[in-house]
Amino acid sequence: MIIAPPIIAVDGPTASGKGTIAKALAAHFGLPHLDTGLLYRAVGRQVFLDGGDPDQSAAALAATSFPESLLHDPELRSEATGGLASRVSVHPHVRAALLERQRSFADQLGGAVLDGRDIGTVIAPHAPAKLFVTASVPARAHRRWLEMQRRGETVTLEEIEADLAARDERDRNRAAAPLRQAEGAALLDTSHLPPDAAIAAAIDLVRQQLGQG
Ligand code: DC
Secondary structure, three states, X not given: OOOOOOEEEEEOOOOOOHHHHHHHHHHHHOOOEEEOHHHHHHHHHHHHHHOOOOOOHHHXXXXXXXXXXXXXXXXXXXXXHHHHHHHHXXXXXXXXXXXXXXXXXXXXOOOEEEEEOOHHHHHOOOOOEEEEEEOOHHHHHHHHXXXXXXXXXXXXXXXXXXXXXXXXXXXXXXXXXXXXXXXXXXXXXXXXXXXXXXXXXXXXXXXXXXXXX
16 A cells, blocks of 8 residues: 655635644654745845846746845744735746745655645645635734734734735635635634644544544
8 A cells, every 4th residue: 555645735815824733743743844925924024135026927937046045034923024024025037036945845755744735735735734814804914913023023913914914815715826725725723722722623533634533
């Protein structure tokens, strides 16, 4: 019998908890983890550093050759870079330029966990385990606000809600690889779940999908 490598695809909107869940799944199943949002954030940051326009495909494409060291820049986690990432990610050329790196990570021997927006739909539609993690806008805005407080960023809850709504709109309605629940993906709503409960629920769902349930 051929056993498929355990690829775990975790998709969902900003601040849904997908990053925390993906990290915990990787630790639980002993798999390497790739936060694909970080790649788009690096492109967004690089366009900014180049003084380019993130809404222009050519400028955004040029920024896909960002140096590896940029992936460790703490500025990638900021709200401003998240907005730039969402803008550069609408360009099909940018998505194509980042595709191979994500696919080879997904298809490495032994399996992997990837989180993002299009893992279950485009990067690894063949993944045997797929989750679509979501939460209400108020729950996500509150989490993001707490995170920004910890980072010392002065943003109001209203600004975050407006930013989340704009990003959701862009991520869901773009033509190239829009955010949506992949076929076969299990839905996990974390609005009312503390992190530990969300992680436990995610592990259960993945175990079932991998036939270990
Ligand atoms: O998950 P995140 O907030 O770090 O992602 C930042 C932006 O990057 C998000 O608004 C859309 C884009 N993105 C994407 O288009 N596809 C992915 N697989 C991951 C992120």
